[in-house]
Amino acid sequence: MLNFIVNNKEVKTDTPSGSSLVDFIRNELHLYGTKIGCREGDCGACTILVGEIKDGELKYQTMNSCLMPLGNANHKHIVTIEGINCPELTSVQAAILDNNGTQCGFCTPGFVMSFYGFCLNADKEKNLENAIEAISGNICRCTGYKSLEKAAAAVVSKLQSMPGAEAMAWLVKNNFLPDYFMDIPGKLKKITPSKPVAVQESGYIIAGGTDILLQNPEGAIESGNLNLVYGASAYSRIKFTDGKCYIGSTTTIKDLKESLELRKYIPKLEGYLKLMASTPIRNMATVGGNIANSSPIGDVCVILMAFDSTLVLRHKGETREIKLKDFLIGYKKVNKEPEEFIEWIYFDLPDENTHFSYEKISKRGHLDMATANSAMRVVLADGVITKASFVVGALGPTIRYLEKTSAYLLGKKISNQTFQEANRIAQGEITPRSRAEYKRSLVRQQLFIHLMNFSPGTISLEALK
Amino acid sequence: MKNIDSRSHVRGESIYVNDIPVREDTLFGVVLGSPCAHGKLHKIDFSEALKMAGVEAVISAKDIPGENQIGSIIQDEELFADKEVHYVGMPIAMVCAKTEALARKALAKIKIDIEELRPILTAREAHAEKKFICPSRTFRIGDTDAMWEKCAHIIEGQAEMGGQEHIYLETQGAYAYMLEAGAIKIHSSTQATKYVQKGVSRVLGIPMHKIEVDVNRIGGGFGGKEDQATPWGAMAALAAYTLRKPLKLILSRIDDFTMTGKRHPYSFDFKLGLNRDLQILCYQMEAFQNAGAAADVSPAVMERTLFHGTGSYHVPNAKITCHSCKTNLPPNTAMRGFGAPQAMFVFEAAIMKAAATLNVAPLEIQRKNLLREGDRFPYEQIAKNCNAGKCWDSAYEKFAVEKLKKEIAAFNKKNIHCKKGLSLFPLCFGISFTKTSLNQGRSLVHINTDGSVSITTGVVEMGQGVNTKILQVAAKTLSISPQRFTIHSTNTTRIANPSPTAASTGADLNGKATIMACEALRARLKGVALQELKGRDPDEIEIKDEIIFHNGSKTDLTWERLVFLTDEARISLSEHAHYATPVIHFDKASEKGHPFAYHVYGTAVTAVTVDCLRGTYEIDLVKVVHDFGSSINLDIDIGQAEGALMQGIGLMTIEELLVDQKGKHIYDRLASYKIPDIYFAPKNVEVVPLDSEPDALALLGSKAVGEPPLMYGIGSYFAILMAMREFNPTLKLDLWAPLTHQKCLLALYDKYGDLLK
Numbered sequence A: 001m002l003n004f005i006v007n008n009k010e011v012k013t014d015t016p017s018g019s020s021l022v023d024f025i026r027n028e029l030h031l032y033g034t035k036i037g038c039r040e041g042d043c044g045a046c047t048i049l050v051g052e053i054k055d056g057e058l059k060y061q062t063m064n065s066c067l068m069p070l071g072n073a074n075h076k077h078i079v080t081i082e083g084i085n086c087p088e089l090t091s092v093q094a095a096i097l098d099n100n101g102t103q104c105g106f107c108t109p110g111f112v113m114s115f116y117g118f119c120l121n122a123d124k125e126k127n128l129e130n131a132i133e134a135i136s137g138n139i140c141r142c143t144g145y146k147s148l149e150k151a152a153a154a155v156v157s158k159l160q161s162m163p164g165a166e167a168m169a170w171l172v173k174n175n176f177l178p179d180y181f182m183d184i185p186g187k188l189k190k191i192t193p194s195k196p197v198a199v200q201e202s203g204y205i206i207a208g209g210t211d212i213l214l215q216n217p218e219g220a221i222e223s224g225n226l227n228l229v230y231g232a233s234a235y236s237r238i239k240f241t242d243g244k245c246y247i248g249s250t251t252t253i254k255d256l257k258e259s260l261e262l263r264k265y266i267p268k269l270e271g272y273l274k275l276m277a278s279t280p281i282r283n284m285a286t287v288g289g290n291i292a293n294s295s296p297i298g299d300v301c302v303i304l305m306a307f308d309s310t311l312v313l314r315h316k317g318e319t320r321e322i323k324l325k326d327f328l329i330g331y332k333k334v335n336k337e338p339e340e341f342i343e344w345i346y347f348d349l350p351d352e353n354t355h356f357s358y359e360k361i362s363k364r365g366h367l368d369m370a371t372a373n374s375a376m377r378v379v380l381a382d383g384v385i386t387k388a389s390f391v392v393g394a395l396g397p398t399i400r401y402l403e404k405t406s407a408y409l410l411g412k413k414i415s416n417q418t419f420q421e422a423n424r425i426a427q428g429e430i431t432p433r434s435r436a437e438y439k440r441s442l443v444r445q446q447l448f449i450h451l452m453n454f455s456p457g458t459i460s461l462e463a464l465k
Numbered sequence B: 001m002k003n004i005d006s007r008s009h010v011r012g013e014s015i016y017v018n019d020i021p022v023r024e025d026t027l028f029g030v031v032l033g034s035p036c037a038h039g040k041l042h043k044i045d046f047s048e049a050l051k052m053a054g055v056e057a058v059i060s061a062k063d064i065p066g067e068n069q070i071g072s073i074i075q076d077e078e079l080f081a082d083k084e085v086h087y088v089g090m091p092i093a094m095v096c097a098k099t100e101a102l103a104r105k106a107l108a109k110i111k112i113d114i115e116e117l118r119p120i121l122t123a124r125e126a127h128a129e130k131k132f133i134c135p136s137r138t139f140r141i142g143d144t145d146a147m148w149e150k151c152a153h154i155i156e157g158q159a160e161m162g163g164q165e166h167i168y169l170e171t172q173g174a175y176a177y178m179l180e181a182g183a184i185k186i187h188s189s190t191q192a193t194k195y196v197q198k199g200v201s202r203v204l205g206i207p208m209h210k211i212e213v214d215v216n217r218i219g220g221g222f223g224g225k226e227d228q229a230t231p232w233g234a235m236a237a238l239a240a241y242t243l244r245k246p247l248k249l250i251l252s253r254i255d256d257f258t259m260t261g262k263r264h265p266y267s268f269d270f271k272l273g274l275n276r277d278l279q280i281l282c283y284q285m286e287a288f289q290n291a292g293a294a295a296d297v298s299p300a301v302m303e304r305t306l307f308h309g310t311g312s313y314h315v316p317n318a319k320i321t322c323h324s325c326k327t328n329l330p331p332n333t334a335m336r337g338f339g340a341p342q343a344m345f346v347f348e349a350a351i352m353k354a355a356a357t358l359n360v361a362p363l364e365i366q367r368k369n370l371l372r373e374g375d376r377f378p379y380e381q382i383a384k385n386c387n388a389g390k391c392w393d394s395a396y397e398k399f400a401v402e403k404l405k406k407e408i409a410a411f412n413k414k415n416i417h418c419k420k421g422l423s424l425f426p427l428c429f430g431i432s433f434t435k436t437s438l439n440q441g442r443s444l445v446h447i448n449t450d451g452s453v454s455i456t457t458g459v460v461e462m463g464q465g466v467n468t469k470i471l472q473v474a475a476k477t478l479s480i481s482p483q484r485f486t487i488h489s490t491n492t493t494r495i496a497n498p499s500p501t502a503a504s505t506g507a508d509l510n511g512k513a514t515i516m517a518c519e520a521l522r523a524r525l526k527g528v529a530l531q532e533l534k535g536r537d538p539d540e541i542e543i544k545d546e547i548i549f550h551n552g553s554k555t556d557l558t559w560e561r562l563v564f565l566t567d568e569a570r571i572s573l574s575e576h577a578h579y580a581t582p583v584i585h586f587d588k589a590s591e592k593g594h595p596f597a598y599h600v601y602g603t604a605v606t607a608v609t610v611d612c613l614r615g616t617y618e619i620d621l622v623k624v625v626h627d628f629g630s631s632i633n634l635d636i637d638i639g640q641a642e643g644a645l646m647q648g649i650g651l652m653t654i655e656e657l658l659v660d661q662k663g664k665h666i667y668d669r670l671a672s673y674k675i676p677d678i679y680f681a682p683k684n685v686e687v688v689p690l691d692s693e694p695d696a697l698a699l700l701g702s703k704a705v706g707e708p709p710l711m712y713g714i715g716s717y718f719a720i721l722m723a724m725r726e727f728n729p730t731l732k733l734d735l736w737a738p739l740t741h742q743k744c745l746l747a748l749y750d751k752y753g754d755l756l757k
């Protein structure tokens, strides 16, 4: 029996945990404001807010209800567009209307909810850039977005006087939210069990569900024994010990992206991960899921493999370790038992001589899978490469650590000649299956860019000619 | 006035087909599409599917009581494949079950035995094998054959333009149920209630009066729901009719993608002749339209390609030919622009090639040859109120193009990895359905006895704001508050035989009809007021802002009272009006006439930055001077322009459709077919209305706006190309849209191919 709150009502249901939240909202609760445009996390029409008590505080974030397993709503506050409506238009709704941000209207509830994700996100400064990022997972085919940008600016300006503390009360008072929101913390506390989410020893593992509900929705519904690990407190964190960084497997991509500590070691991480999926998907998708689904385009995997990361796995009470590069063995194939759980992924913290660079090219800059992605990590001593790893994704059945290319770079200074030779070796190592000429070109360009990032003064465009 | 639907939109209260309350015994349909592009259908075995609990039926061609035929212009399209399949995704059967998930599961159990035949996938292949949808057509003006030798420069080449998927956010769908006495009602997400009604009538073999089609609104159409909403309406109706239970059919995104047609891919041969002063003397173009497996509206799309063959330019000698080629792709269909973007693209491509060959800026050739007042189009119509030059010059000045050019040149000098490019694109788009008979609109206006007004027209609201405009003109004509109006759903029982909501004409045609109806009602009301106020001449009475004036002075007679008195006097408070666009005509035999009520003009300035290391680009700005006439609603019109522009940019850049050798779409869902997102939108968009004369045939002088601005997107293609040439001056000019990141990178480094070995 699942127990959660939808808008201002408590809900109890026996509907399978693996089924999609959007179907529950529309077909069982008959709330039709949440729309379905794709069922693949790629349009945002189904966006809803998910609130939960974290560290004693009620926090909301957006998710795509089409890919959200119903079980992940347990003990949470789910807000649909109906739960936002007040007798008069709210400030967000008025901002969209005033700026002509809606035409056919089908995408609109999703945009409204994403704007709320922005309003309710206490961690983010209330500026235009963050407002746009909040709605960047929403596709609109009618408006061309400029009017929605103006709406975003209007929302930002309305929020300027919002205080840091008691934000909810301010939002209620300033015509953003209906007043029942003030009662939610109390109601949630009542239904939240004292024990936090814990990982089971067995069962079909579902974390964010963004991959499972896309690939195999039936399987998730029909599997009797689910191991719902999203939000598991033991593994939803990043820790730094003994010169190593340990990323808990249920850490979301969003938390990874926003980790200030990690940014000290990988300064551009936030920018890299902004290119991965969308705001609501990053709120749902976990690091463990990105690794376990073993997609050849996996951004997190490419990055972590370049750091020569190691996984800690647990199965039936036993733990073992394996290098990430040995873990991914084929297209969506990994070196693990079906119910074996990834606990951690860890890597040595880079020192000041370590340099890292990541590149991703896709058909569309954002919310798109890589056509080619690659990461390079080098250690430089007096301009000489003493350690190197070059990892490429999206080129075949699985992500590849290019051993020969990496080995070649050892002992070299970065120069046009180094690039040309490394490229020759890399081209020999890769075997793109489709769009081969383009993908090969991308690997060449990315290799060039990585080396240029490390040593802009010693390599030039001439190398490409 | 803001779009009247915005309030319910932002509250999530707007009702689309999938939100209509359903009866408890409703069944859900899932359609089985052909797995191969061309083949003989030997056997279909439903038995395993039917064994599943909750599966009610699988319906297919054999269940059709009427005709298995839904073709509109040409009767060449089956609802369900009977003996042969002609494209991947061609409907073969529909599973009807208690839930959609069940239906989908059952679908996987159907076994089909198909003997695969060789598919034809490109227009040129079909042309070589003489597979045509309809006879090819040619528009001619002057004498091209004689002129070539007078040309100082002759530029020849080929160009290609890919298709485009509509991606209306609401997928296709319908909900059908039986009424009494053999009548049936269909809620459909269609732009054309009549087409669904006709299609259902034919498939069920029952007369049109038994069929009610209702559309509250649709979640985007862009042409994709003009002809192609019909099959889903017909399938839902067929199931409801044969099973006597309501059925809802909402296509999944992937089914929608595979089963429905798209914008037509075109292939072109062109030849452009200029004199020494860069004046265009001669243009010859042969277009090969990839129509897909059935006619759909392809003959009409081909016609618009011919009409726009010379773009926004004056071409004294032209020969423009188009072949509509039959291939094994889903039947390609209407999409915003309707054959015109393709024609304009190839003309611009020819200019680009000429400019590159002659080493001049494309702008020089463009400006010199813009249409002027009184110029003759190849189809004989004369350019009147021609704003081509006005738009260009005004854009050039307003947006400081000279300065922009300098800034870009300075940037390009300074930067080696990034290059900027600039383009101007002039637009000229003809308004009216090219098929003259479609140019009629209808409106039914009821004044209720409480003084409120209910309006139904033939037009479908799909986000373009047409209902808002209808309301505006009605409120203006009756001179009463907009609050008094409701615009009702489009429904065949209230408005019969409407033209599809297409060709940007919805507001013009149905708005004009609404004005006519309101004028008739106003005259009647004035008559009653005259009697009540004991006047002599109807001209003594005026209704203004709900106040009734007699001889210029306010009276105590209220709007409500006047309406009440009219009803008491047994004078009708209802009016149905019909509008047919005057003046227009066209003779297909000679390919000459006056097909368009008017033309819409504009000029777009586009600047882009290409990251030459990554082969990616960003659109920096698009600034447009657009000829709205005298817009009655700039909020809506600018929204249309911005949205169309974005769709046009997508068409020219990142939206790529590809089929594999077996005719299956490789990019067939939102995860792989990428349309612009908010980060892809140009950083700076400005749409400035041109000061222009209102056109009498436009609605209150407000020109049609749905389609024309889409073509501004063409500018982005050439701006990117210009930037690429800065990086690689010997760039091979492959004139092949869309200019994806892939094509961009490969072209930037085309001479460095050996680095891949």
Ligand SMILES: Cc1cc2nc3c(=O)[nH]c(=O)nc-3n(C[C@H](O)[C@H](O)[C@H](O)COP(=O)(O)OP(=O)(O)OC[C@H]3O[C@@H](n4cnc5c(N)ncnc54)[C@H](O)[C@@H]3O)c2cc1C
Pocket (backbone or CB within 6 Å): A040, A041, A042, A067, A204, A205, A206, A207, A208, A209, A210, A211, A212, A213, A214, A229, A249, A250, A275, A276, A277, A278, A281, A284, A285, A286, A287, A288, A289, A290, A291, A292, A293, A297, A298, A299, A300, A340, A341, A342, A343, A367, A368, A369, A370
């Ligand atoms: C719209 C969209 C866009 C996307 N864009 C990108 C992108 O740009 N780049 C990219 O890299 N990825 C992208 N993805 C993929 C996304 O990153 C993955 O779906 C996500 O990381 C999976 O995490 P999850 O928690 O949702 O996994 P789930 O769907 O819950 O699980 C996925 C698989 O992993 C297993 N699993 C999950 N956690 C564990 C664990 N701790 N131990 C063992 N097994 C586990 C599950 O059993 C299941 O087999 C995108 C996905 C979507 C829907």
Ligand code: FES
Pocket (backbone or CB within 6 Å): A035, A036, A037, A038, A039, A040, A041, A042, A043, A044, A045, A046, A047, A064, A065, A066, A067
């Ligand atoms: S329906 Fe498109 S993201 Fe969920």
Ligand code: FES
Pocket (backbone or CB within 6 Å): A101, A102, A103, A104, A105, A106, A107, A108, A139, A140, A141, A142, A143, B169, B219, B220, B463
């Ligand atoms: S308003 Fe139609 S998709 Fe956004």
